[in-house]
Amino acid sequence: MEVSDIIKPENQVFCKTKLMTDNSLSYCPGCGHGTAHNLTMEVIDEMGISEDVIGVAPVGCSVLAYDFMNIDMTQAAHGRAPAVATAISRLWPEKYVFTYQGDGDLAAIGTAETIHACNRGENIVIIFVNNGIYGMTGGQMAPTTLAGMKSSTSPYGRDIETMGSPLKITELIANLPGVYYVSRHAVHTHKHARKAKKAIQKAFENTRLGKGLSFIEIVSNCNSGWKMGPNESNIWMEENMFPYFPLGDIKVDGILKK
Amino acid sequence: MSELKLMKGNEALAEAAIRAGVDGYFGYPITPQTEIIEYLMTERPELRTGMVVLQAESEIAAINMVYGAASTGKKAMTSSSSPGISLKLEGISYLAGAELPAVIVNVVRGGPGLGTIQPSQADYFQSVKGGGHGDYKLYVLAPASVQEMADFVEDAFDIAFKYRAPVLILSDGLIGQMMEKVVLKPQKLRMTNEELIEKNGDWAVTGKKGRERNIITSLDLQSEKMEARVRRLMKKYEQMEKEDLRFEKINCDDAEYLIIAYGSSARISQKAVELGRAKGIKVGLLRPITLFPYPKKALFDLADQVKGILSVELNAGQMVEDVRLSVEFKVPVEHFGRTGGIIHTPEEILEALEQKIIKNGSIRHHKTRESSIL
Numbered sequence: 001m002e003v004s005d006i007i008k009p010e011n012q013v014f015c016k017t018k019l020m021t022d023n024s025l026s027y028c029p030g031c032g033h034g035t036a037h038n039l040t041m042e043v044i045d046e047m048g049i050s051e052d053v054i055g056v057a058p059v060g061c062s063v064l065a066y067d068f069m070n071i072d073m074t075q076a077a078h079g080r081a082p083a084v085a086t087a088i089s090r091l092w093p094e095k096y097v098f099t100y101q102g103d104g105d106l107a108a109i110g111t112a113e114t115i116h117a118c119n120r121g122e123n124i125v126i127i128f129v130n131n132g133i134y135g136m137t138g139g140q141m142a143p144t145t146l147a148g149m150k151s152s153t154s155p156y157g158r159d160i161e162t163m164g165s166p167l168k169i170t171e172l173i174a175n176l177p178g179v180y181y182v183s184r185h186a187v188h189t190h191k192h193a194r195k196a197k198k199a200i201q202k203a204f205e206n207t208r209l210g211k212g213l214s215f216i217e218i219v220s221n222c223n224s225g226w227k228m229g230p231n232e233s234n235i236w237m238e239e240n241m242f243p244y245f246p247l248g249d250i251k252v253d254g255i256l257k258k
Numbered sequence: 259m260s261e262l263k264l265m266k267g268n269e270a271l272a273e274a275a276i277r278a279g280v281d282g283y284f285g286y287p288i289t290p291q292t293e294i295i296e297y298l299m300t301e302r303p304e305l306r307t308g309m310v311v312l313q314a315e316s317e318i319a320a321i322n323m324v325y326g327a328a329s330t331g332k333k334a335m336t337s338s339s340s341p342g343i344s345l346k347l348e349g350i351s352y353l354a355g356a357e358l359p360a361v362i363v364n365v366v367r368g369g370p371g372l373g374t375i376q377p378s379q380a381d382y383f384q385s386v387k388g389g390g391h392g393d394y395k396l397y398v399l400a401p402a403s404v405q406e407m408a409d410f411v412e413d414a415f416d417i418a419f420k421y422r423a424p425v426l427i428l429s430d431g432l433i434g435q436m437m438e439k440v441v442l443k444p445q446k447l448r449m450t451n452e453e454l455i456e457k458n459g460d461w462a463v464t465g466k467k468g469r470e471r472n473i474i475t476s477l478d479l480q481s482e483k484m485e486a487r488v489r490r491l492m493k494k495y496e497q498m499e500k501e502d503l504r505f506e507k508i509n510c511d512d513a514e515y516l517i518i519a520y521g522s523s524a525r526i527s528q529k530a531v532e533l534g535r536a537k538g539i540k541v542g543l544l545r546p547i548t549l550f551p552y553p554k555k556a557l558f559d560l561a562d563q564v565k566g567i568l569s570v571e572l573n574a575g576q577m578v579e580d581v582r583l584s585v586e587f588k589v590p591v592e593h594f595g596r597t598g599g600i601i602h603t604p605e606e607i608l609e610a611l612e613q614k615i616i617k618n619g620s621i622r623h624h625k626t627r628e629s630s631i632l
């Protein structure tokens with residue numbers, strides 16, 4: 001019996017996401033970025049919109065998202081993806097436009113662009129990967145770094161007296177009238193990933209219906225930046241990140257959840 | 259249909275943008291160019307042509323909106339004045355690096371800092387010496403009349419798309435605010451999405467219908483690839499120098515002295531040339547219309563004919579450096595400028611020519627020669 005006799009489409013339970021390229025991922029083993037990419041591409045593929053999607057990559061570990069997502073993409077300056085996406089969506093209202101951004105990109109340098117694109121209710125999807133750290137530049141403090149959490153620029157732990165509290169930008173954004181859908185997820189287990197995928201799907205459906213801005217936060221790990229093994233980092237995330245950034249819907253169909 | 263109107267420079271530029279079939283304008287208010295976005299908002303171009311006009315939350319957002327629009331092959335522009343242009347520079351560098359066509363307008367005011375809202379030409383260095391980070395240049399057009407404020411919009415987009423590169427219209431508060439007669443071109447239709455895909459589909463991100471995906475980026479982590487990108491940019495700039503240099507010579511045929519000036523300084527210098535000629539001084543004017551590419555060869559050749567050159571600018575001495583480089587010390591070159599928003603008068607310019615060049619010329623000339631021998 002040959003391998004090809006065994007691996008047939010009808011008995012395949014798992015395969016590479018069609019809309020991902022064959023380039024090997026540049027992410028550290030165990031990093032959540034790859035799964036977040038996969039889920040986004042699965043949704044776009046299943047909705048049959050891959051030829052009508054324009055993605056905007058950030059500056060951060062996912063700057064090379066365009067190497068992996070097999071769709072039309074443009075790469076924005078650090079933090080400016082929502083402004084880039086705004087213009088694309090305004091000039092191509094029939095297209096599906098999304099940004100994919102990290103927490104430094106979206107909630108520090110790009111805070112103004114994020115808040116104002118949300119406040120204008122741009123008809124776009126924002127996928128926000130919150131790993132509580134600057135992964136790409138080697139583990140510096142992010143606006144979302146937890147109180148007491150160590151990073152290379154908060155080597156004695158984040159002191160909220162002098163460094164401020166971790167920013168819940170997602171809750172802030174949910175309060176803006178232009179924002180239609182806000183949901184927070186994780187992707188480190190199959191169960192979590194399935195839920196996250198549903199949310200991403202709902203977000204792109206909102207674009208189809210012209211509902212305005214959908215914002216999906218994915219609380220993720222950065223095992224390299226946190227200086228932990230992949231497993232250990234996922235446990236640490238559940239124990240420390242989830243209590244501060246609780247998972248679930250925050251705003252659905254324009255209505256804030258109590 | 260063409261139309262003759264009396265308009266402010268800023269308004270003429272805005273109207274010309276609608277008529278040129280521009281797809282998107284993104285801006286943030288700042289004096290002395292706010293009339294551009296005010297005019298566009300009032301004119302409702304979304305009803306006239308479908309043009310999108312958006313007031314951004316900052317100049318940074320505005321230039322990145324231009325980046326987004328340009329990524330999709332649309333005709334996009336922004337305008338600002340000096341402090342706002344400083345904020346846009348990262349975005350402008352990205353546009354150059356990612357090889358995107360776009361038009362940026364700077365209606366210059368005095369600086370540094372918050373400076374003054376009065377006219378100035380103190381952003382010459384910023385415009386032609388990079389400004390933003392990295393190895394790039396901007397094609398820079400310098401209008402000297404309200405008519406050119408209007409005409410240069412289409413010219414700028416032609417160049418931007420010919421080279422897939424950002425183009426700067428470097429105006430100033432005087433040209434932007436003054437009113438003159440202007441002939442406006444007839445309305446051009448905006449490109450349809452189908453036409454755009456036909457023309458720009460090989461690079462623009464429009465959704466990958468019927469083709470391999472397109473990617474817009476300025477990132478090359480492999481050194482060889484990055485160097486190849488820089489070389490590609492340098493090739494474009496060389497080609498601009500060969501094919502798209504623009505300048506104007508006024509009364510230069512028999513000139514013994516030369517004034518060089520661009521934009522509003524050129525307008526005022528033209529009057530100074532008339533005053534000089536009336537006094538019997540054989541003075542001519544070289545007006546660079548593009549500041550990059552720069553009329554180096556024209557200057558080099560004129561240096562064989564004239565006894566001295568005065569660079570007239572509304573700044574503390576910026577373009578004068580390029581004049582000196584161009585003439586390679588063949589003749590004395592001096593600078594005359596006012597700052598702080600003060601506009602030089604034609605009489606002042608003529609006096610400066612007489613004092614700095616005609617009277618002192620031969621002495622300076624000698625000194626320069628000696629020092630260059632040493």
Ligand SMILES: Cc1ncc(C[n+]2csc(CCOP(=O)(O)OP(=O)(O)O)c2C)c(N)n1
Nearest residue numbers: 059060061078102103104105133134135136
């Ligand atoms: C203007 C500018 N400032 C700083 C940087 C350096 N920089 C690159 S990525 C990054 C942080 C990215 O962190 P985040 O957005 O959280 O993404 P992650 O890598 O964690 O996914 C920084 C500061 C830059 N490229 N550009």
Ligand code: SF4
Nearest residue numbers: 027028031061135222
């Ligand atoms: S540094 Fe962190 S965010 Fe970046 S790839 Fe590695 S684990 Fe992921």
Ligand SMILES: [Mg+2]
Nearest residue numbers: 102103133135
């Ligand atoms: Mg991060």
